[in-house]
Structure formats: C-alpha cells, structure tokens
Amino acid sequence: MTYRYLRIPSALCALTLAIGCGQTQNSSIPPLLQTSPLASSGSLLYVLGKLQGRKLSVYSFPGGAPHKHVLMPTDGWAYLCSDDRGNVYVPAYNVIFKYAHGGRRPAGYLNDKGGLGGQCAADPKTGNLAINDGGGIKGCFVAVYMHAKGKPTCLKQLDFIAEYPSYDNNGDLFFNYGSGSKNALGEVPAGSSKFLKITLNEKISDYYDLQWDGQDIAIQTKLSGTEDQPVVIKRVHISGTKGTVIKTIRFQGWTNQTEYFWISSNFIVAPLSFTALGIWNYPQGGKRVASITMPNIWAWTVSVSP
Numbered sequence: 103m104t105y106r107y108l109r110i111p112s113a114l115c116a117l118t119l120a121i122g123c124g125q126t127q128n129s130s131i132p133p134l135l136q137t138s139p140l141a142s143s144g145s146l147l148y149v150l151g152k153l154q155g156r157k158l159s160v161y162s163f164p165g166g167a168p169h170k171h172v173l174m175p176t177d178g179w180a181y182l183c184s185d186d187r188g189n190v191y192v193p194a195y196n197v198i199f200k201y202a203h204g205g206r207r208p209a210g211y212l213n214d215k216g217g218l219g220g221q222c223a224a225d226p227k228t229g230n231l232a233i234n235d236g237g238g239i240k241g242c243f244v245a246v247y248m249h250a251k252g253k254p255t256c257l258k259q260l261d262f263i264a265e266y267p268s269y270d271n272n273g274d275l276f277f278n279y280g281s282g283s284k285n286a287l288g289e290v291p292a293g294s295s296k297f298l299k300i301t302l303n304e305k306i307s308d309y310y311d312l313q314w315d316g317q318d319i320a321i322q323t324k325l326s327g328t329e330d331q332p333v334v335i336k337r338v339h340i341s342g343t344k345g346t347v348i349k350t351i352r353f354q355g356w357t358n359q360t361e362y363f364w365i366s367s368n369f370i371v372a373p374l375s376f377t378a379l380g381i382w383n384y385p386q387g388g389k390r391v392a393s394i395t396m397p398n399i400w401a402w403t404v405s406v407s408p
Contacts (some may be wrong), residue, residue: 145366146204146405147379148172148190151398153180158192159396163404164369164381166394172206174199179219182401186226188408189250193219193233200250203405212247212254214238223267223275224250227292232267232275244277244290257290259297264288270314270340276300278309278321285309287319287338287345302345306336311362315385318348320370322363333357333372337385351387355380366404373399 147163158172176194184190188203198212212231220235229249237245237254244264245254264277273292280286285307287300311322319338335351356372363372369391370384376399381392 144407147371147394147402148182148184148201148405149379149396149402150178150180150182150192150400151396152400154178155400158182161394161396163366164392166392170206172201175208180401181219181221182403183222183224184403184405185224185229185231185250186406187229188405189224190403190405191222191224191231191250193217193222193235195219196238198222198231198233198247201405203408212250212252214254216240221265221267223269225269225273225275226271227269227273230269230273232269234264234267234277257295257297259295260290266309266312268313268319270319271316276312276314276319276340278312287312287321289340289343298343300338300340300343300345302338302347304347306347313363313365315365319345320363320365320385322361333361335363335370335385335387349385351385353380353382353387353390355390356382362401364402364404366406371402371404375399 145163147161149159151157151159154177156174156177160169160171178192178194182192190201192199196215198214199208200210202209215238217235217238220233222231222233224231231247231250232244234244236242239245239256242256243262244257244260247254262279264279267275267277269275275290277288278285279288289298289300306321306323308323309321313320319340321336321338323334323336325332325334332352333356336347337349338345339348361373363370365384368384370382371379374380374393378393378395380390382390
C-alpha cells in the first residue's frame with residue numbers, strides 16, 4: 103500500500119519552476135486576528151485531511167482528544183511544519199499561513215507567489231523558515247524567510263530540489279537531494295549559502311523523510327532488499343562533513359516506508375493507515391504506545407506548547 107502525498111510538493115514545485123515563477127509579490131489574503139484559541143497549554147497535533155484541503159483537524163498530543171477544527175482562508179496543499187515556539191506553517195498556493203499555537207485563525211502569512219506549497223522547516227535558533235518551492239523566486243529551489251517574515255532569500259547554490267528540509271539546533275539546514283541510487287544527505291551550514299555533501303559510513307539508498315531529532319539526523323528508509331516493510335529510522339550523528347549511523351531503529355506496525363514522520367520530544371508519529379496515526383517511543387522504537395484515529399490523513403505536524 104502506498105500513500106498519496108509522498109514527494110508531491112517537490113515534484114510540482116519543479117514543474118512550476120520549469121515554466122517560470124514570478125518574483126515575490128503582495129498577497130491578496132490579509133492577516134487575520136486570533137480568536138477563540140483551541141488550547142492554552144499542551145501539545146497539539148494538526149492534521150491536513152486531504153490534498154488541497156482547507157480543514158485542519160486538531161487533537162491533543164499524545165492523548166488524541168479532538169479539538170475544534172481550523173478552517174483555512176484558502177486551500178492548503180500537502181505539507182505542514184511547526185517550530186519550537188508552537189507556530190504552525192501551512193504552505194498553500196501563493197501563500198504560507200502561520201498559526202500560533204492553539205490559534206483558530208492565521209496570525210499572519212508569508213508571500214509565496216508562484217509557489218504550490220512546498221516542504222518547509224523552521225530554524226529553532228533564528229526563527230528562519232526554509233521552503234523547497236523557492237519562495238516564488240524564479241529559478242530558485244530553496245528559499246529562506248528570515249525570522250519567518252518578509253521576502254525570502256534564495257540559497258542560490260542549491261540548483262536542485264532539496265527534499266525533507268530540517269534544521270538542527272545550531273541553524274544548520276539538512277536535506278536529501280538526488281534520486282534513486284544517487285540519494286545523498288546535504289547540508290547548508292548556519293549563516294552560509296555554501297552546500298556541503300555529508301559522507302556517510304554506510305550507504306542509504308532510499309530516503310523517505312528526515313528530521314533532526316534533537317541530537318542527530320533521523321533518516322526514514324527501509325532495510326536493504328525489502329519492498330514494503332519494515333520501516334526503519336537510521337539515526338545519523340554528524341561531525342563536520344561526515345555522518346555515522348549510530349543506530350537502526352525498528353517500529354512494530356509501521357509497515358509502509360513511503361510516509362512522512364514527525365518527532366516531538368520522546369515520541370515519533372507516523373501513519374498506520376489513511377485514517378490513523380501511530381505513536382511510538384523515540385528513540386527506542388519497538389511496540390506502538392498509542393494511536394489516534396481520524397477521518398482522513400494527508401499531512402500533519404505537532405505544535406508544542408510555547
């Protein structure tokens with residue numbers, strides 16, 4: 103079984119850039135004030151139910167108690183991300199909506215004219231927001247909104263799609279680039295536009311997602327020679343331009359390798375089906391500790407209490 107949203111943002115971004123994206127322009131969507139907060143404390147799980155959907159379903163995390171849903175001003179796309187302040191970012195057509203933790207209406211927005219809603223990542227050190235649809239800048243594949251505000255800056259050295267962007271605690275940006283047997287781990291060091299290739303001590307041929315877990319890079323892949331299962335996380339310790347796989351983590355019940363995951367504190371969240379997310383202890387893995395059922399799943403993120 104293969105889910106529907108893998109790599110959709112990147113593929114469509116590539117198509118958009120191929121036909122030419124305009125420079126960043128003013129959005130016609132005004133920022134909206136916060137009203138009727140969903141919760142004042144505790145982590146929240148935000149779930150986009152369908153591709154190009156407007157509704158974000160919200161649940162307590164890890165408990166799974168449903169809250170009132172969030173209805174976006176325009177359609178979303180296929181990806182969500184959040185920062186360590188609890189803000190949730192929802193890339194959509196021409197705009198990236200920003201929600202404060204528990205907010206039911208956007209606290210603001212970022213102009214992304216020409217963007218189709220790429221994959222995003224927030225820098226815990228600076229508050230910068232990176233997006234791999236180029237920020238609407240013609241010929242740009244990765245753009246950075248400084249402090250998640252204003253017009254983006256293009257990382258011009260990156261002339262390729264950088265999938266699954268993720269920042270570490272120092273502001274270094276990591277991502278997967280390439281395809282097939284040429285998949286590789288890349289990095290843009292904090293404060294630089296210089297691209298570095300990370301050399302691993304073992305080959306990882308398939309990248310299905312990656313995320314900084316607080317100490318190391320967690321790469322979602324599969325065991326060599328397998329098709330649909332089992333899913334594993336390769337935990338990679340980075341030192342300079344070298345990466346060392348220090349642990350291979352297995353998860354009971356996570357059987358499809360082509361799905362995103364999200365790490366929040368000592369939990370990892372990934373799909374069990376189109377209508378359920380599983381929760382495992384991280385980095386222990388092993389047996390699932392909980393699950394949350396919902397009408398439909400397309401993308402999700404965890405907003406921590408600020």
